[in-house]
Amino acid sequence: xxxxxxxxxxxxxxxxxxxxxxxxxxxxxxxxxxxxxxxxxxxxxxxxxxxxxxxxxxxxxxxxxxxxxxxxxxxxxxxxxxxxxxxxxxxxxxxxxxxxxxxxxxxxxxxxxxxxxxxxxxxxxxxxxxxxxxxxxxxxxxxxxxxxxxxxxxxxxxxxxxxxxxxxxxxxxxxxxxxxxxxxxxxxxxxxxxxxxxxxxxxxxxxxxxxxxxxxxxxxxxx
Amino acid sequence: xxxxxxxxxxxxxxxxxxxxxxxxxxxxxxxxxxxxxxxxxxxxxxxxxxxxxxxxxxxxxxxxxxxxxxxxxxxxxxxxxxxxxxxxxxxxxxxxxxxxxxxxxxxxxxxxxxxxxxxxxxxxxxxxxxxxxxxxxxxxxxxxxxxxxxxxxxxxxxxxxxxxxxxxxxxxxxxxxxxxxxxxxxxxxxxxxxxxxxxxxxxxxxxxxxxxxxxxxxxxxxxxxxxxxxxxxxxxxxxxxxxxxxxxxxxxxxxxxxxxxxxxxxxxxxxxxxx
Ligand code: SF4
Ligand code: SF4
Numbered sequence: 001x002x003x004x005x006x007x008x009x010x011x012x013x014x015x016x017x018x019x020x021x022x023x024x025x026x027x028x029x030x031x032x033x034x035x036x037x038x039x040x041x042x043x044x045x046x047x048x049x050x051x052x053x054x055x056x057x058x059x060x061x062x063x064x065x066x067x068x069x070x071x072x073x074x075x076x077x078x079x080x081x082x083x084x085x086x087x088x089x090x091x092x093x094x095x096x097x098x099x100x101x102x103x104x105x106x107x108x109x110x111x112x113x114x115x116x117x118x119x120x121x122x123x124x125x126x127x128x129x130x131x132x133x134x135x136x137x138x139x140x141x142x143x144x145x146x147x148x149x150x151x152x153x154x155x156x157x158x159x160x161x162x163x164x165x166x167x168x169x170x171x172x173x174x175x176x177x178x179x180x181x182x183x184x185x186x187x188x189x190x191x192x193x194x195x196x197x198x199x200x201x202x203x204x205x206x207x208x209x210x211x212x213x214x215x216x217x218x219x220x221x222x223x
Numbered sequence: 224x225x226x227x228x229x230x231x232x233x234x235x236x237x238x239x240x241x242x243x244x245x246x247x248x249x250x251x252x253x254x255x256x257x258x259x260x261x262x263x264x265x266x267x268x269x270x271x272x273x274x275x276x277x278x279x280x281x282x283x284x285x286x287x288x289x290x291x292x293x294x295x296x297x298x299x300x301x302x303x304x305x306x307x308x309x310x311x312x313x314x315x316x317x318x319x320x321x322x323x324x325x326x327x328x329x330x331x332x333x334x335x336x337x338x339x340x341x342x343x344x345x346x347x348x349x350x351x352x353x354x355x356x357x358x359x360x361x362x363x364x365x366x367x368x369x370x371x372x373x374x375x376x377x378x379x380x381x382x383x384x385x386x387x388x389x390x391x392x393x394x395x396x397x398x399x400x401x402x403x404x405x406x407x408x409x410x411x412x413x414x415x416x417x418x419x420x421x422x423x424x425x426x427x428x429x430x431x432x433x434x435x436x437x438x439x440x441x442x443x444x445x446x447x448x449x450x451x452x453x454x455x456x457x458x459x460x461x462x463x464x465x466x467x468x469x470x471x472x473x474x475x476x477x478x479x480x481x482x483x484x485x486x487x488x489x490x491x492x493x494x495x496x497x498x
Contacts, residue, residue, distance in 0.1 A: 032314070033336055034454065039314035044332045047315050051334055102471045105478050144337050149346045153446045156341055160450055164457040171464035181471065182478035204480065 005202050005210065006219040008195035012075060015068040016191045022060040027170070029054040030163060055142065062135050082116045083125055090208070091118035105183045112207025127169050134162035196221065226324040226423065227367070228389040229376060230396050231298040234403055234411070234429040235383035238281050238296040240269065242375035242384065246279040246300075249363060249374035273299060275351030278360045279375055286430040289407055297435045298384075298426065300375075301326060301347045301360040306420030308443030309339035309348060309359075311451070324389060324423040325362040333357050342447040344419070344438060362423065389423060396425050403429055410434070 008016075029050040032039050039047045069076045090111035098119050101108040116124070140147060140155035147155070175181050179188040187205075190197065202210035213219055247254060253276055255261065261270045268283045282297040307326045310318040317332035318339060328339070328348065333356040339348040340357065348359040363373035371377070376384040385395065396413040403411035410431030415422030418441055428435045442448075 033338075034314075034457075036312065036314045036316075040316040044315040044317065044334055048334045051336070102468075103474045105475050145350050145352050149340055152337060153341045153444060156338070157446045157450055157453075160453050160457075164453055164460060167457055168460045168464050171461055171468065175468045175471075181468070182475040183480065200481070 001222055003199045004196040004221045004223065005199065005213045006196050006221060007190055007202075009075070010195070011068070011072055013191055013195050015064055018060060018064045020191075022057045022064065023166070023170070025057045026054060026061055027163075027167065029057070034160065034163060058135070058138050058142075061131075062139075065131075082114075083121055083128075085114065085116075085121070087118055088114075094118045095122075101183075102181075105181075113205065113209065115206060115209040117206065123169060123172065126165065127173070130162045130165035130169065133158055134166060137162065224322040226389040227362075227387060228303075228324065228392040228415075228423040228425055229362070229373060230385045230387075230392040230425045230427070232383045232385075232396075232399055232427040233296050233298075233435060234399070234408070234427060235381050236281075236296045236298070236379075237381045237383070238267065238283060238294065239380060240281045241378045241380060242298070243269065243277070243279050243281050245374045245378035246360075247277070249366070250278065250361075252276045252278065252358075273347065273349050273359075275349045275353075275358050277349075278358060282436060284434065284436060286434040288430070293430075295430045295434045297437070298375075298424075299436075300424065301362075302345065302415060302419065303360075303362055303423035304419030305422070308342040308344060308419070308447060311443075312338040312342040312447060314338060321364060323367065325364050325367070326423075327361050327364055328357065328359050330354065330356045330358065338447075341450075342443050344441040344444055360424075389421075389425075392425050396427050399427050403427070 032042060032047055032050045033054075042050075090113065093111045094113060095118050097108055097110055101110055137155040137159040140151065141159060144152050176184050177187065177191065179185045186201065187197070189195070197205070199210065199214065202213065246252070255276075264271065266283045269280065270277065273280050279298065279300040282299050284295040284297065285292050286295040287293075303324055303326045305324065307318065307320065309328075310320060310326060313333075314336060315332050315334055317329050317334070319327055319329070321327055330351075335350060335355040335357060337348075337350055337357060339359075340346060340350070348357040350356075351358045363371075363375075366373060372386040376386040385392065393413070393416055396416075400411045400413045408429055410428075412428045412431055414426035414428050414432055414435075414437050415424060426435070426437060428437055432439050
């Protein structure tokens with residue numbers, strides 16, 4: 001028998017999945033315009049097709065989290081609370097050790113963590129900031145015919161800055177979140193599978209949170 | 224092929240707007256049919272700026288002259304820069320430089336992203352909403368190819384525009400500036416000789432650049448400079464992340480933890496251990 005803790009609901013996983021697909025398509029379709037050599041290589045018809053798909057998936061990118069917010073406001077508040085949770089000594093120590101941990105996981109012992117690791121809180125905050133920035137500036141660019149050249153110029157620059165941030169964060173996000181990195185193996189199913197972790201995994205990754213969950217028993221599943 | 228250029232002489236221009244009309248006619252660009260579509264600004268200028276259907280605009284300014292206040296007219300259109308900032312940024316290669324120096328925007332290739340507008344220091348390319356493309360002067364390359372002058376040049380009744388080899392236009396412009404200076408217009412200057420690498424639309428500014436709304440020492444917009452930095456930076460950032468995490472991956476090979484329900488060791492190692 002294995003004991004699991006349900007970490008993410010089906011609703012959260014579906015919103016994450018839809019957003020993930022939209023983000024990946026936006027990154028690729030955006031790159032075709034962002035890198036002139038790429039656009040010139042594929043030609044105007046293909047670029048135009050990518051631009052249209054960029055707009056379609058931009059709507060998905062904006063609407064999916066907004067729908068999540070409206071349909072599950074409590075979940076949204078929970079995410080925000082976690083994001084701004086005060087840092088304790090373990091959180092700070094986690095950040096101090098993280099770089100060493102990335103390269104020497106076999107010998108680095110990481111401190112216990114709460115529901116969201118301190119490093120992930122930072123990454124999430126940056127990702128949310130970049131996502132909002134890219135969405136807002138994207139809307140301005142879409143309305144390009146109605147804004148002045150200067151507003152368009154600034155929106156385009158900030159859109160590119162956000163693209164830079166998201167592209168870089170995504171590499172780390174996929175490496176850790178999809179469990180490419182050996183200590184994080186198996187964690188992909190948190191968002192892309194059934195949303196559960198075994199108690200051992202939970203204790204290793206989020207020690208404080210695991211104890212809270214086991215004590216409450218609300219999300220504990222035995223199979 | 225020798226480089227060609229238009230020479231516009233503001234001191235000869237009567238601002239009749241014939242060139243503006245002829246540009247629209249030749250290039251089949253409509254004017255607004257809505258009454259009072261352009262807000263009256265107290266000036267004779269047709270509209271406040273170029274737009275998707277207007278590649279050439281006569282601008283009206285006033286300037287203090289020895290005889291009192293005089294008009295300072297300006298021909299606003301693409302300058303056909305030798306180093307066109309618009310060309311660099313176009314993601315589909317819709318903007319090209321012809322052998323004679325003309326900077327041509329091929330609307331059949333344009334995807335309407337407006338990057339060229341962002342890059343151009345003069346905000347010349349304008350979005351043409353009905354067609355979802357950007358529009359700007361092509362120096363009537365279709366006419367020039369047939370040995371004719373651009374439509375605006377041919378129509379000018381005051382002879383304020385000339386078209387010919389760029390070298391000749393520069394000499395003519397310089398000679399005219401010298402004449403104007405001798406006549407007391409000591410601020411007279413020739414615009415476009417060196418600006419943006421040398422323009423193919425030169426401008427005799429009777430009252431000096433500023434009086435005619437010309438940008439002294441223009442440069443591609445700062446934002447487009449920053450953006451061109453950002454592109455390689457993004458590539459570098461992503462490559463650095465992948466490289467760094469690649470090292471992390473290699474350093475973590477063989478990682479094992481009790482209770483880990485997914486093995487991270489390569490299959491071969493695990494099989495050997497099982498034996
Ligand atoms: S004036 Fe602007 S649009 Fe014309 S060639 Fe120069 S940069 Fe390009
Ligand atoms: S608007 Fe057209 S011409 Fe201008 S950069 Fe975009 S594709 Fe090129």
